Structures are given as C-alpha cells and as structure tokens.
Amino acid sequence: MTSSTNRKFVLTPIMFMLIFLTKTSFSLSDLMNETVIPHGVLTTKQVVIVNKLGILETLNLHCRNGEKDLGPVSLKPEEKFEFKFLTSIFLPPITYTCSFQWPDAGKELFFDIFRTRRDGNVCDLCIWYVFDGLICQLRPDKKSPTFCHYWDLKRS
Secondary structure (H helix, E strand, O other): OHHHHHHHHHHHHHHHHHHHHHOOOOOHHHHHHOOOOOOOOEEEEEEEEEEOOOOOOOEEEEEEOOOOEEEEEEEOOOOEEEEEEEEEOOOOOOEEEEEEEOHHHOOOEEEEEEEHHHHOOOOOEEEEEEOOOEEEEEOOOOOOOOEEEEOOOOOO
16 A cells, blocks of 8 residues: 555656646756656657659648647658657657648648657657658668558549
8 A cells, every 4th residue: 555655656746747848848858868857758759751752843741730730841852841749658649640732642631640659669760751652651770661651642
C-alpha cells in the first residue's frame, strides 16, 4: 500500500510538469538538455517532406494536427519542408495530416504524414518523398523497409 502511494506521489508531479510544459512557451528541448525532464520521457520527432514530382511540378501542401496548423507551403522540385514536435508516452497519440496538390494530380490528396502508432517507434527523423503516383518514407535505420502509399489519382 505504501509503495502504491509513493508511485502516485512521484508520477503526479511528473504528469503535471509535462502538461504544464507542453502548454507553455518554454523551449522543451532546452529543458530536456538541462535534465529537468528525464531522458526518454519526451522525444523530438522531425518530419521532412521532399518534392520529387518532376522538373516543373510545384507541390502545394498544408499540414496540421488537432491543435497546430502549420500553414500552406509551396515546394519547387527538390525543395523540402520540415517541422519538429515532441511526443511522449504520457501524452495522447499525435497525427499530422497533410493535404497535397499539384497540377497533374487533378484533386486534393490527403495523407497522415506522421501517426504515433505507425511511426513513433520507427523514426525520429521521418523523411517522405512525394512522387506523382506515390509517397514514400525513407527508413534511415535500414532495419525496416521503405514504406510507400499509392495515391488514388482517379479523376472524379
């Protein structure tokens, strides 16, 4: 009984600190470097999206999750867009969904560029290449195969 009470006493302040820090403007990565938050509690994830459509194709994209809208972005061929965020086993799963448009696509396409359940243990640096017919994630660890998703380009 005493150990259960002690665990609650220790975990409650940690959870409060995590919630407080994620809702404030402090730099969490700076705090992690100063060991205020134990290593492994928060993980920095970076998503990179690279336009591989072709020589003259501009890729228009717009990424967001439930709380954060990253705004519209236009990428010329071979240009990249990247963003970072923090995840934790103590926080709800994160999903960033992006819309993609380019002239040959014929319509707006949507894809979950990051899902905690799919990507959380696979990559800290998640690199995606957008091609005309598919989007592929390069797995830098080489332990997992490259993951590709084929676009549904059927014109309505």
